Amino acid sequence: MTDSPEILSRLARYQAAAKAAGVKLTHQRLEIFREVASSLEHPDAESVFRAVQIRLPTVSLDTVYRTLWLLHDLGLVATLGPRRGSVRFDANLEPHHHYVCTRCGLARDFTSAELDVMRIPDAVQTFGSIVTTHVEVRGVCGGCAAKSAAAGQPDLPPSGQEARRET
Amino acid sequence: MTDSPEILSRLARYQAAAKAAGVKLTHQRLEIFREVASSLEHPDAESVFRAVQIRLPTVSLDTVYRTLWLLHDLGLVATLGPRRGSVRFDANLEPHHHYVCTRCGLARDFTSAELDVMRIPDAVQTFGSIVTTHVEVRGVCGGCAAKSAAAGQPDLPPSGQEARRET
DNA sequence: CCTGCAAATAGGAATGATTGTCAATGACTG
DNA sequence: CAGTCATTGACAATCATTCCTATTTGCAGG
Missing domain, CATH: 1.10.10.10 (Winged helix-like DNA-binding domain superfamily/Winged helix DNA-binding domain)
Known part of the structure; x- marks a missing residue:
């Protein structure tokens, strides 16, 4: 206010x-x-x-x-976390990171020794305890990009009414 | 298989x-x-x-x-993305990262010059294009920790039926 | 200032994901 | 081998979100 x-x-x-x-x-x-x-x-x-x-x-x-x-x-706000829909489970307990397609929801793991040791600012501790830390990379997967290319528009960030509904 | x-x-x-x-x-x-x-x-x-x-x-x-x-x-699988429930919007367009409480869903931004420049492995490119990259830190926020302390059990990772329902 | 039309709204019904309830069933203990 | 209690399946209930549609409103022209 x-x-x-x-x-x-x-x-x-x-x-x-x-x-x-x-x-x-x-x-x-x-x-x-x-x-x-x-x-x-x-x-x-x-x-x-x-x-x-x-x-x-x-x-x-x-x-x-x-x-x-x-x-x-319009690209003026983002959403927290990957595409909504349903809860998804991850059986991989090793430290790892995620790539998530914002169009179709495809999710893949990747690992990186460099990212595993990233230092979280001390200020974060003031929010609460830290249990897990990982990187989330979002983008458009190869499959979806191919589909877009096949249709009309090229590889734009997801926008427009129709881009929202998929899982 | x-x-x-x-x-x-x-x-x-x-x-x-x-x-x-x-x-x-x-x-x-x-x-x-x-x-x-x-x-x-x-x-x-x-x-x-x-x-x-x-x-x-x-x-x-x-x-x-x-x-x-x-x-x-039982701690044998994790969920992808923060606690399910509803889609949440983020008006902050500057590069930043998130702290999310796994109990109550509280979400806070934090920034880190170090994390903003993290290098994503080349292998990730094979999944698709990279649009955004950010760190998600999960833990139990101060408020929830206090509540737990006030009740019986101390500060354990979220488990048990009751730990799932909150937003 | 008045008029018309497409865009936008309010509401309520519909959908999809997830959870609660409960009687019937099946996994283990003695 | 029988009893007990956890577990299951069916179905109703709930929650978030979207769809549908009659009605209203922003705004370009006259």
């Missing part, structure tokens, strides 16, 4: 990008933008919904979802 | 741990163990279910879930 310059800058960027994308700047979108821009904790749709609801009692959760994904598709 | 020594070793570990934990080694559990132990891709419950169904046409998806979480609670 204390509008720092960082937050105002984000908000301005959201509005500019929305305008540039030719989408309408509705009251509900502006409120959702404000909420997301000022979030420090990484909120889920429900949280944003509850917060926005205070000022705009009639917003629908659906609109919050659509606006959040709009920001995502 | 080609039972490598690694896989056989995992399987043996699962059975030993299950026995040690005093849970029964049922036919369905053994099949699910086998399936998980031999998985290279990180499967979700559905995938394991479909695979096990071939040999055991009557298994229920419920049993697969229960067994998967059993393995998880």
Whole structure:
């Protein structure tokens, strides 16, 4: 709520990008933008919904979802963790890291002696105990890239309504 | 399906741990163990279910879930990505990393010049393009640790049925 | 300032993933 | 070999998310 310059800058960027994308700047979108821009904790749709609801009692959760994904598709927010969907299990107990395709969800392990010894800043300890540490690399896997090439568009970062649904 | 020594070793570990934990080694559990132990891709419950169904046409998806979480609670498998639940959005576009509490889902950003320049093994490129790279640190946050201390047990890694449900 | 239309919204139903409930079944102990 | 309790399967329930659709609204022109 204390509008720092960082937050105002984000908000301005959201509005500019929305305008540039030719989408309408509705009251509900502006409120959702404000909420997301000022979030420090990484909120889920429900949280944003509850917060926005205070000022705009009639917003629908659906609109919050659509606006959040709009920001995502415009490249203005990211999602925490790989593609949602279902919980996935990892039988590999050795230290390792993950490559995850943001299109199809393909996940592969890789190892790196260098990364295994990475030093985590002391400040992190103030958040809590550290149990595991690993690197998550995201990208578009070979299979999905081939599919994109076969279709029309080349290898762009996932955006647009259709890019969201896959597992 | 080609039972490598690694896989056989995992399987043996699962059975030993299950026995040690005093849970029964049922036919369905053994099949699910086998399936998980031999998985290279990180499967979700559905995938394991479909695979096990071939040999055991009557298994229920419920049993697969229960067994998967059993393995998880015994510390024999991990989950990919932070605690499931809902998609969470991140308005921070600067390079940064995440600390995530495995109990309550609290997520915090941290930065590290050292980690920002980490080198990803070339082999990863064979999986596909690399769009983002960041470190995910998991642990138990201060708040949850305090709660645990207040209750009975001290600061153990999340295990047991109750440790799963929170957001 | 008024009008029309495509885009956007509210709501509620639908979907997919996951978990809870409970009676029947089966794995081990004595 | 029988009894007991964990385990299972079927199904209902829940949660997050998306779909559908009638209604409303932002905004370009007149």
